[in-house]
Amino acid sequence: MGKILVTGACGFIGWKVCEKLLERGEEVLGVDDLNDYYDVRLKNWRLEKLRKNKNFLFVKFDISKKEIRYIVKEAKPDIIINLAARAGVRASIENPDIYYQTNVIGNLNLLECAKEFGIKKFIYSSSSSLYAGCKIPFSEDLPVNEPISPYAASKKAGEITCFTYHYLYGIDIVIFRYFTVYGPAGRPDMSIFKFIKLIDEEKEITVYGDGTQSRDFTYIDDIAEGTISGLNLSGFHIINLGSSFPHSLNEVIKIIEEKLNKKAKIVYAPFPKTDLKITYADITKAKKLLNWEPKTKIEEGIEKTILWYIENKHWLKYIMLKD
Ligand SMILES: NC(=O)c1ccc[n+]([C@@H]2O[C@H](COP(=O)([O-])OP(=O)(O)OC[C@H]3O[C@@H](n4cnc5c(N)ncnc54)[C@H](O)[C@@H]3O)[C@@H](O)[C@H]2O)c1
Numbered sequence: 001m002g003k004i005l006v007t008g009a010c011g012f013i014g015w016k017v018c019e020k021l022l023e024r025g026e027e028v029l030g031v032d033d034l035n036d037y038y039d040v041r042l043k044n045w046r047l048e049k050l051r052k053n054k055n056f057l058f059v060k061f062d063i064s065k066k067e068i069r070y071i072v073k074e075a076k077p078d079i080i081i082n083l084a085a086r087a088g089v090r091a092s093i094e095n096p097d098i099y100y101q102t103n104v105i106g107n108l109n110l111l112e113c114a115k116e117f118g119i120k121k122f123i124y125s126s127s128s129s130l131y132a133g134c135k136i137p138f139s140e141d142l143p144v145n146e147p148i149s150p151y152a153a154s155k156k157a158g159e160i161t162c163f164t165y166h167y168l169y170g171i172d173i174v175i176f177r178y179f180t181v182y183g184p185a186g187r188p189d190m191s192i193f194k195f196i197k198l199i200d201e202e203k204e205i206t207v208y209g210d211g212t213q214s215r216d217f218t219y220i221d222d223i224a225e226g227t228i229s230g231l232n233l234s235g236f237h238i239i240n241l242g243s244s245f246p247h248s249l250n251e252v253i254k255i256i257e258e259k260l261n262k263k264a265k266i267v268y269a270p271f272p273k274t275d276l277k278i279t280y281a282d283i284t285k286a287k288k289l290l291n292w293e294p295k296t297k298i299e300e301g302i303e304k305t306i307l308w309y310i311e312n313k314h315w316l317k318y319i320m321l322k323d
Helices: 012-023 040-051 068-075 096-116 150-169 191-200 220-232 249-260 284-290 298-311
Strands: 003-007 027-032 056-060 079-082 121-127 172-178 204-208 236-241 265-269
Touching: 003 012, 003 068, 012 027, 012 040, 012 220, 027 040, 027 068, 040 056, 068 096, 079 096, 096 121, 096 150, 121 150, 121 220, 150 172, 150 236, 172 220, 191 204, 191 249, 191 298, 204 249, 220 236, 220 284, 236 284, 249 298
Parallel strands: 003 027, 003 079, 027 056, 079 121, 121 172, 172 236, 204 265
Antiparallel strands: none
16 A cells, blocks of 8 residues: 555554554554643553554654644655544534644645645545434435534534545545544543443443433444545545444443443433434445445444453553543
8 A cells, every 4th residue: 555644643543543554564654743632641552552563653743733744745655544633522612723723724734745745545534523413314415514513613624625635636535424433442531431431430420411312333443444445445535434323322321331230320411512412324335335334233342342441440540531
């Protein structure tokens, strides 16, 4: 495939994509600014795993800075996979500026690099949160013009900019709309990570709304494999990657309770205006274009996540969770 630049390499999805590319013998340059949106120890843990592979090189850098072009110029990648982002929906209300800096300007900087240095393949990570207000299951041809959070708006802007660069410069671009990703070494601002840790520690968990809201929880390995298979496509595509099997938060809590053999102490809080009641991916396009199907069912995925948690509990006990 040539050299691959993966931004957000120390993030949850970026790390797994790098890991799978390295397993295939690819040469990977990882870029990440290691910001403290969530506990950096988790990002460093992922980075240390990647650093064990001699085909992995890492540069700590912020993609929203124009100087990213010097790194790209020097590294001469053949492909850019942009997984660097500010990714929390609720936090985007407090700090919309940072979201636009990374998700819009940062992505623009990378597209400019692709144009300037003749990089012909580009992957952009978008989100199911764009489907607010749409009928389920969410298919890619639905109009998504009413984002209900700064995060979703920034992702929409990123998508649109990608199209412009495909149109003007013939760059092959695949935009993936990911649906609630979970798994080992996941994000401490997301429900499954938080629930496992807090239920195990016999602390209270907060459920926004009544817990009947559903998410199309998708296992990390399935997401990483789908993302990499996007490198075989040419042209411009927007593709959902989701399990296409929504589960409510109440169901997820029940599975975790059973597997940990502990009872959750639930505190209820108002349902946020920025959240969707349900996410549910139509994955016809991913099946057709990528021959991709999610392989991991929720019970198995949660089991693997809990096993990782138990194995790493000695340091995870110090990890700060985030709302
Ligand atoms: N995890 C999910 O459920 C999910 C769902 C939908 C979409 N996504 C999208 O997938 C992508 C990856 O998400 P994730 O879950 O791995 O999030 P993450 O926060 O774990 O990873 C993002 C990484 O990008 C890095 N980063 C942020 N701003 C940067 C900048 N300016 N320069 C360089 N690095 C920067 C962060 O330090 C982090 O390591 C994001 O685009 C996110 O919006 C994720």
